[in-house]
Amino acid sequence: MTRRPAATIAINLVTWAIVLAVAMPLLWMVVTSLKPQSELFRIPPTLIPSTVTFEHYWRVLTETPFLLYFRNSMILSVTTTAVVVVIGTLGAYSLVRFTYPGRETLAGLVLFTYLLPSVVLIIPLYLLMVSLGLANTIASLVIAYTTFALPYALWLLRSFMAGIPEDLESAALVDGASRIGAFVDIILPQALPGIISTALFTFILSWNEYLYALVLVNSDSVRPLTTGVMNMLIASFNIEWSLLMAASVMMSIPLIVIFAFLQSYLTSGFGAGGVKG
Amino acid sequence: MVGVVFDKVRKMFGGVEAIPALDLAIADGEFVSLLGPSGCGKTTTLRMLAGLERPTSGRILIGDRVVNELPPGRRDIAMVFQSYALYPHMTVGENIAYPLRKRGVPRAERPARVRAVAELLELGALLDRKPRQLSGGQQQRVALGRALVRDPQVFLLDEPLSNLDAKLRAHMRAELIELHLRIGKTMVYVTHDQLEAMTMSSRIAVMKGGVLQQFATPAEIYHRPANAFVAGFIGTPSMSLVEAELSADGGRPAVRFGSVAVALPDGHLTAAAAGISALAIGFRPEDILIGEGAYTGTVRVVEPAGHESIVIVEAGGVALTVRVAGDRLLRPGETVPLHVRAERMHVFARDGGHRLNADRPMPGADPLKMTPTKERT
Numbered sequence: 197m198t199r200r201p202a203a204t205i206a207i208n209l210v211t212w213a214i215v216l217a218v219a220m221p222l223l224w225m226v227v228t229s230l231k232p233q234s235e236l237f238r239i240p241p242t243l244i245p246s247t248v249t250f251e252h253y254w255r256v257l258t259e260t261p262f263l264l265y266f267r268n269s270m271i272l273s274v275t276t277t278a279v280v281v282v283i284g285t286l287g288a289y290s291l292v293r294f295t296y297p298g299r300e301t302l303a304g305l306v307l308f309t310y311l312l313p314s315v316v317l318i319i320p321l322y323l324l325m326v327s328l329g330l331a332n333t334i335a336s337l338v339i340a341y342t343t344f345a346l347p348y349a350l351w352l353l354r355s356f357m358a359g360i361p362e363d364l365e366s367a368a369l370v371d372g373a374s375r376i377g378a379f380v381d382i383i384l385p386q387a388l389p390g391i392i393s394t395a396l397f398t399f400i401l402s403w404n405e406y407l408y409a410l411v412l413v414n415s416d417s418v419r420p421l422t423t424g425v426m427n428m429l430i431a432s433f434n435i436e437w438s439l440l441m442a443a444s445v446m447m448s449i450p451l452i453v454i455f456a457f458l459q460s461y462l463t464s465g466f467g468a469g470g471v472k473g
Numbered sequence: 474m475v476g477v478v479f480d481k482v483r484k485m486f487g488g489v490e491a492i493p494a495l496d497l498a499i500a501d502g503e504f505v506s507l508l509g510p511s512g513c514g515k516t517t518t519l520r521m522l523a524g525l526e527r528p529t530s531g532r533i534l535i536g537d538r539v540v541n542e543l544p545p546g547r548r549d550i551a552m553v554f555q556s557y558a559l560y561p562h563m564t565v566g567e568n569i570a571y572p573l574r575k576r577g578v579p580r581a582e583r584p585a586r587v588r589a590v591a592e593l594l595e596l597g598a599l600l601d602r603k604p605r606q607l608s609g610g611q612q613q614r615v616a617l618g619r620a621l622v623r624d625p626q627v628f629l630l631d632e633p634l635s636n637l638d639a640k641l642r643a644h645m646r647a648e649l650i651e652l653h654l655r656i657g658k659t660m661v662y663v664t665h666d667q668l669e670a671m672t673m674s675s676r677i678a679v680m681k682g683g684v685l686q687q688f689a690t691p692a693e694i695y696h697r698p699a700n701a702f703v704a705g706f707i708g709t710p711s712m713s714l715v716e717a718e719l720s721a722d723g724g725r726p727a728v729r730f731g732s733v734a735v736a737l738p739d740g741h742l743t744a745a746a747a748g749i750s751a752l753a754i755g756f757r758p759e760d761i762l763i764g765e766g767a768y769t770g771t772v773r774v775v776e777p778a779g780h781e782s783i784v785i786v787e788a789g790g791v792a793l794t795v796r797v798a799g800d801r802l803l804r805p806g807e808t809v810p811l812h813v814r815a816e817r818m819h820v821f822a823r824d825g826g827h828r829l830n831a832d833r834p835m836p837g838a839d840p841l842k843m844t845p846t847k848e849r850t
Contacts (some may be wrong), residue, residue, distance in 0.1 A: 366525050367558035371619070372546035372575030381571075383564040 222448075226282040229253070229441035236438055237280070252442035262443060265424030268451070272293055272334050272420050273402040275405075276341045280398045281391055283342075284349030288387075289379060291350070292357045303354070310347035317343065318411055325412060336412045341402045357383065357389030392458050400451060421447050474657055475536040475549075475626040475770040477522060482531035482792060484517055484683070491517050495531070499676075504653050504660045506670035506677045510706070514683035515663045519629050522661060523552050546575065551620035552629040555636065557612045563616050566591070566600035569715060572623045592619045610641050617652075628660045634669060643800050671695070679703050696835045701826035704755050704819055710783050712755040714795040716823060719750040722749040727815045728754050728820065732787030733768060738816045746820070746829040753826070755819035758783065758796035763803070766812030772803050786811065 228236065229252055231245040256262045293302050320345065325336040360383060367376035384391070406422040413419055419427065425447065429440045477499040484492040492514045498504045519527040522533060524545035532539050540548050551572070559568050569587045578586070591597045594614040604612055607817035613633060620628055623684035630649075635644045637680040650673055653660055664670050670677045671691045679686040679694065679702075698704035704712050717730040726742070727734045735754075763770075763784065770788035777799065784795045784803055788811055795811075803809065 322731060353745075361558070363554045363558035364560065366523075366545075367552070367554060367619075368571075368575075369525065369545040370523055370550065370552045371572040371623075374544075374546070377575065382560060397508045 199340060204363070225441050225444050228438065229445045231438065233438055246445065252438040253297060256439050256442045256446065260428050260439070260443075261424065262421075262428075262446070264416065265419055266446075267423045268334060268418055268424070269403055269422075269447075271421040272337050272341075273399050275334070275431065276345065276402040277395050277398045279342050280345045280349050281395050283346060284353050284394055285384070285387065285391060286348050287346075287354035288357050291354050291384060293362075303350075306347045306350050310351070311345070314344050321408070322411055328396050332413050332415055332418060334413075337402075337405075337409060340408045340412060341405060343399070345398045345401055348397060352394055352397075353390050356387045360386045396455065396458055397455060403447075403451060424452050476503070477627060477659060477661065478532075478534040479522075480532040480534065482518075482521065482533060483529045484514070484521060484526065485529045485621055489499050490683065495629055495683075495685060497678055497685060497688060499659060499661065502657050502659055503675040504650075504662065504673060506662045506664055506674040507680060508664055508667060508670040508677050508706075509680035509686075510665060511679040512682075513680070515665075515678075515680050516631060517683075519552075519631055519661060519682070521661045522627075523550060524548055549626045549627055551625040552631065553613075553616045553620050553626075553633045554639070555632040557604075557616040557633075557636075559612055559615055559619075562654055564601050564603055565596060565607070568595075568604070568615055569600075569618045569622050572619060574687070576623065586622055590622045593621070594618050601645055609637055610645065613637065613645065621656075626658065627704065630659055630662045631659065631665055631667065635666070636663075642669075649673060652831055661744050668709060679706065681706075692835050697828070699828055701753050701755070701821040704821065704828075708757060710758050710794045710796070712757055712819065713761075713791075714753050714755045714821075715791045715793075717752045717754045719746075719752055728752060730754065730791055733789030735818065736821075737818075740831060741816070741818070742820060742829050743831050745827070746822075749824075749829065750824050751823040752829070753823045754822045756793060756813065757817065757819075758794045760814045760817040761786070761793055761795045762812040762814070763795055763797055763801070763809045764812060766810045768811040768813060770811045772805050772809060773809045775803050775805060 213215065227243060227245060230248045230250070231242075232247050232249050232251075235242060235245060235247070277389070291299060317340075321336075321340050322331070325331045325333075325339070330336040330339070331407070364382050364386070365378045368382045369375070373381060403420075404422065405420075406426075409420050409423045416424070416427075422441075425443045429436045477497075479495045479497040482492060482495040483490070495514075495518065497518075498540065507518055509515050517526060521528050523545060528541060533541055535548055535550070540793035560571065565573065566587055569590055570583045573583045573586060587595070587600070591600055594617060596611070596614055596618060599607065599611060599615075607615065613636075616633065634645050637645060646669060653673075662670075662673065673696075674691055676688060676690055677694050678688045681702050686702045688692055689697070689699075693708055698707060701714060705714050715730045717728040720727055720734065721728045723736075726736060726737045729735075734773060747776075763786070768788055770793065772784055773787050773792065774785040776783040776785075780799045782797050782799055782801065782803070784797055786793050786795050786809065793811075796823065797803065816833070818830065819828065821828055
């Protein structure tokens with residue numbers, strides 16, 4: 197169907213307007229982080245800074261525990277992602293390929309836990325971490341985030357693996373692979389888009405999560421970025437906006453880099469053509 | 474000697490008995506087809522041989538080894554799947570090399586072996602391509618190559634030609650026959666296409682409902698079917714099977730269907746026919762002749778097929794399929810004389826379906842001579 201030029205222009209205008217509206221907070225965040233303090237509350241506000249300064253970035257990096265919080269967030273997010281991906285892929289494989297009593301009940305229960313609001317689990321999880329001696333540790337956050345990322349991971353990966361033809365594994369077994377060899381050589385490459393989706397989801401969840409981090413950890417040495425930045429830059433009567441914006445930009449960079457790097461794996465057709473009919 | 478034996482093999486799926494008790498002995502170097510309609514248990518049988526399904530009871534032997542407890546990778550078999558099952562993320566060369574990798578063949582040795590198989594199957598120029606870049610026939614040859622490269626003792630093929638168009642299927646049939654003649658290994662081939670089974674096999678195992686109906690050469694199965702099911706399943710066009718009664722015609726034993734009575738030649742029935750009057754009789758399309766004859770029929774349908782025509786004729790209230798020369802002109806509604814070659818009539822018990830007519834000499838050469846070097850046991 198060919199559109200008239202006027203309709204094409206109108207659609208493009210509307211689309212770009214929506215993109216601009218969505219991107220404006222991000223854009224304003226970056227612009228604010230580059231403005232000198234004196235320009236911050238100028239009326240009228242300026243979209244392009246009269247002077248570009250990186251002093252706020254320097255101050256965040258050198259005068260605050262930002263790098264410590266960054267390290268904690270990185271350890272937390274990477275560890276949670278690894279745990280969820282490993283358990284999720286093996287668990288999903290079990291749900292799809294093996295037959296055992298209670299398999300479908302187990303799958304249903306996993307889904308049920310995902311339906312619970314995460315906030316109702318805070319107190320039970322806190323008490324559990326205390327009883328395990330893990331309160332105020334990164335490990336407590338890893339366990340907490342795994343609790344609500346794993347159900348999603350299992351269901352997503354289950355549907356990916358169900359779409360992988362069983363003949364591929366059977367062929368690998370006949371060719372001499374062990375069961376785990378067939379899993380590594382054949383299943384994992386075919387499930388890669390699902391694994392990457394799961395990893396992205398888990399990483400973003402772990403990186404951005406605030407409530408559990410606020411409740412389960414309260415020492416600077418283990419605080420992640422979300423609670424750490426709020427704690428150091430936001431007080432009752434004073435918010436260091438320029439430092440907050442600089443910190444926010446730096447917090448966003450890992451997510452943008454990871455997403456930009458991995459999104460091509462999400463869209464490439466990995467499974468096409470191997471099985472006929 | 475690496476033959477294959479199924480010794481009272483039984484397979485249950487939950488409460489469903491898929492295969493009650495299979496006894497089958499395949500000789501070394503034979504090309505045996507497992508033939509039957511969908512759901513007859515042929516693929517289950519093949520998968521049990523491959524180790525992808527466990528028998529509920531019974532033994533499976535490859536050579537002298539009982540392989541029930543052996544994983545697929547240690548049975549010295551190779552399998553070509555109906556879907557080809559090529560690894561999509563690997564190139565053609567990597568697909569063919571994969572079995573060598575899994576068996577620990579030294580890395581330096583692999584390229585030469587892959588190249589040798591690729592040259593044999595005319596895949597040399599395709600080694601760097603991915604499966605999705607290949608045609609159906611090329612994919613099928615890659616699957617064959619992956620099986621050949623390991624030099625296994627037994628080849629298993631699960632309907633490998635079913636996804637190909639008719640012309641390519643005919644070409645690949647010939648290639649598979651040639652391949653078997655060249656390598657002389659035992660091949661077990663699953664198909665629902667009786668033309669494939671008849672043209673490629675040393676012997677055919679016809680199955681129905683998980684039960685082996687007959688295990689014999691293609692000629693024997695065609696000319697001496699063990700029962701009505703085998704008779705009706707084998708042959709294109711199918712045998713005309715009609716219900717009949719044993720009677721007397723002028724003092725001679727005859728079979729009667731509708732208003733037609735066909736006298737039985739002397740000694741046509743075996744002792745098993747004693748006391749049985751409810752029959753099913755069968756005529757191959759070439760055993761009824763349109764021309765001079767004692768019977769008449771009415772042409773219902775004419776299906777010209779070039780070199781021959783398939784004609785449906787109604788006689789005695791039943792429809793019979795007749796094969797005539799392609800230049801014979803017949804019209805629907807035309808009344809024609811029919812000659813029935815009674816000596817070639819197949820007679821089965823209506824209850825149970827087992828054959829009641831005596832063996833008759835089989836025409837033509839024995840397809841067993843297709844097996845080049847191995848003696849039949």
